[in-house]
Amino acid sequence: MEEHAADPSHPRYRSLLMRHRLEIAAEKGMLADSALIAHGRGEAYDYLLDEKTSSSAHVATQVALGALVNAQHPVLSVNGNVVALAGDEMLLLAAKLDCPLEVNIFYRTPERMQALLSDLHERKTRLGIDAEILGAEPDATIPGLKGPRAKCESKGILQADVILVPLEDGDRCEALVAMGKTVIVIDLNPLSRSARRGSITIVDELTRCLENMLSMDRTQLPSLESYDHNQTLQDALNTIVDGMRNKFSDGKE
Amino acid sequence: MEEHAADPSHPRYRSLLMRHRLEIAAEKGMLADSALIAHGRGEAYDYLLDEKTSSSAHVATQVALGALVNAQHPVLSVNGNVVALAGDEMLLLAAKLDCPLEVNIFYRTPERMQALLSDLHERKTRLGIDAEILGAEPDATIPGLKGPRAKCESKGILQADVILVPLEDGDRCEALVAMGKTVIVIDLNPLSRSARRGSITIVDELTRCLENMLSMDRTQLPSLESYDHNQTLQDALNTIVDGMRNKFSDGKE
Numbered sequence: 001m002e003e004h005a006a007d008p009s010h011p012r013y014r015s016l017l018m019r020h021r022l023e024i025a026a027e028k029g030m031l032a033d034s035a036l037i038a039h040g041r042g043e044a045y046d047y048l049l050d051e052k053t054s055s056s057a058h059v060a061t062q063v064a065l066g067a068l069v070n071a072q073h074p075v076l077s078v079n080g081n082v083v084a085l086a087g088d089e090m091l092l093l094a095a096k097l098d099c100p101l102e103v104n105i106f107y108r109t110p111e112r113m114q115a116l117l118s119d120l121h122e123r124k125t126r127l128g129i130d131a132e133i134l135g136a137e138p139d140a141t142i143p144g145l146k147g148p149r150a151k152c153e154s155k156g157i158l159q160a161d162v163i164l165v166p167l168e169d170g171d172r173c174e175a176l177v178a179m180g181k182t183v184i185v186i187d188l189n190p191l192s193r194s195a196r197r198g199s200i201t202i203v204d205e206l207t208r209c210l211e212n213m214l215s216m217d218r219t220q221l222p223s224l225e226s227y228d229h230n231q232t233l234q235d236a237l238n239t240i241v242d243g244m245r246n247k248f249s250d251g252k253e
Numbered sequence: 254m255e256e257h258a259a260d261p262s263h264p265r266y267r268s269l270l271m272r273h274r275l276e277i278a279a280e281k282g283m284l285a286d287s288a289l290i291a292h293g294r295g296e297a298y299d300y301l302l303d304e305k306t307s308s309s310a311h312v313a314t315q316v317a318l319g320a321l322v323n324a325q326h327p328v329l330s331v332n333g334n335v336v337a338l339a340g341d342e343m344l345l346l347a348a349k350l351d352c353p354l355e356v357n358i359f360y361r362t363p364e365r366m367q368a369l370l371s372d373l374h375e376r377k378t379r380l381g382i383d384a385e386i387l388g389a390e391p392d393a394t395i396p397g398l399k400g401p402r403a404k405c406e407s408k409g410i411l412q413a414d415v416i417l418v419p420l421e422d423g424d425r426c427e428a429l430v431a432m433g434k435t436v437i438v439i440d441l442n443p444l445s446r447s448a449r450r451g452s453i454t455i456v457d458e459l460t461r462c463l464e465n466m467l468s469m470d471r472t473q474l475p476s477l478e479s480y481d482h483n484q485t486l487q488d489a490l491n492t493i494v495d496g497m498r499n500k501f502s503d504g505k506e
Contacts, residue, residue, distance in 0.1 A: 039290055244494050
């Protein structure tokens with residue numbers, strides 16, 4: 001880990017901790033080549049969001065949790081960066097919702113799949129929780145996607161009515177929406193294709209969002225009907241814009 | 254290289270080309286651990302700037318070139334990402350300005366220094382140009398910095414009156430400014446410490462900026478006195494903000 005990162009009082013502790021988690025995952029062969037660049041893009045947006053969960057993102061998180069709680073077949077989809085950054089939190093959420101978690105990666109190779117599945121099973125044992133981990137035996141495909149990236153499990157992603165896809169590729173997000181699913185996106189870039197195409201988008205950092213979701217009162221959640229997608233994305237842009245307005249012109253920094 | 258990247262008509266050709274250059278540099282041991290994450294942050298800001306050189310950035314580039322042309326001892330400082338992304342362009346600029354280029358890296362190890370110096374000498378031979386490459390024999394230090402990151406050459410960075418530091422770390426940028434130098438920063442994040450602390454800041458993508466600089470008419474450059482630092486940074490923020498305003502609220506995307 002980089003200097004100072006072991007000290008939780010360091011202002012960049014959390015950011016350095018996330019980098020450390022990615023370093024470990026990279027060593028284990030869990031990540032795609034583009035993983036670190038993608039993480040850097042996220043860091044830039046989180047910086048612009050002042051590294052805080054906005055009230056709008058908090059409401060979107062509540063709506064998303066409500067959709068998962070009320071689903072017939074909720075599924076949590078995880079890729080390399082998600083397992084690296086928040087494998088524990090995703091497993092804890094799956095256990096709490098009593099739903100499967102499915103490894104589903106864009107650049108699919110047997111080696112990466114094995115590394116991710118092993119890591120998740122180790123985490124599950126360490127956490128001492130019960131959660132079904134899918135992805136090892138794909139027997140179905142997501143319509144509209146080509147090649148290995150279309151693979152999924154029939155008892156997981158294929159039959160899901162509500163699916164959580166943190167840090168998802170735009171093509172796959174669109175393909176899942178086209179299947180008629182309620183697709184919940186967690187993405188720091190409110191302008192990304194995933195953020196725009198998702199049914200419910202939470203513009204927040206992954207671990208902050210999941211910690212919020214895990215601690216929420218499940219009896220007091222707003223309805224999906226109350227969720228305004230465009231307004232949620234615009235709220236995120238406004239948060240960024242408000243931080244930039246007159247930042248230099250008025251002499252302040 | 255990732256799919257489609259070999260086709261220059263692909264809308265993401267340039268972005269994929271830059272990633273490809275980083276992959277090659279990583280294989281050669283030229284990059285720090287944080288290099289790809291830093292590049293991803295840059296990608297996010299360039300996306301917000303619509304991947305174009307703004308008129309304000311163009312003027313800042315002209316001012317910067319004028320400062321280099323009129324300097325007594327101009328020096329171009331390069332780190333791992335700069336050599337990876339724009340080693341050729343930096344050497345061409347050094348040849349054009351008849352000034353030294355100095356390898357100066359934050360996470361300094363003998364192996365990385367050697368990899369960067371070898372790469373630059375190979376490029377120089379291939380380009381068939383004359384440019385002095387410094388950094389191999391540091392005999393001075395930048396005051397205010399600790400450890401290996403303070404090292405520099407007395408006939409290079411130490412004596413420079415005007416120094417170009419693309420993609421520079423904030424601490425080192427501040428230390429160079431504190432030495433009384435005119436520090437020219439190239440940085441895609443107008444809010445970064447380097448961007449704020451630099452004497453002249455060009456908020457633009459590195460290779461776009463250098464290509465502009467290499468093709469500029471050197472007889473028609475605006476003076477340093479005409480440069481408004483805060484306004485230049487605010488212009489960059491305004492470009493970002495203008496792209497975000499009412500992006501979703503009015504129903505457009």
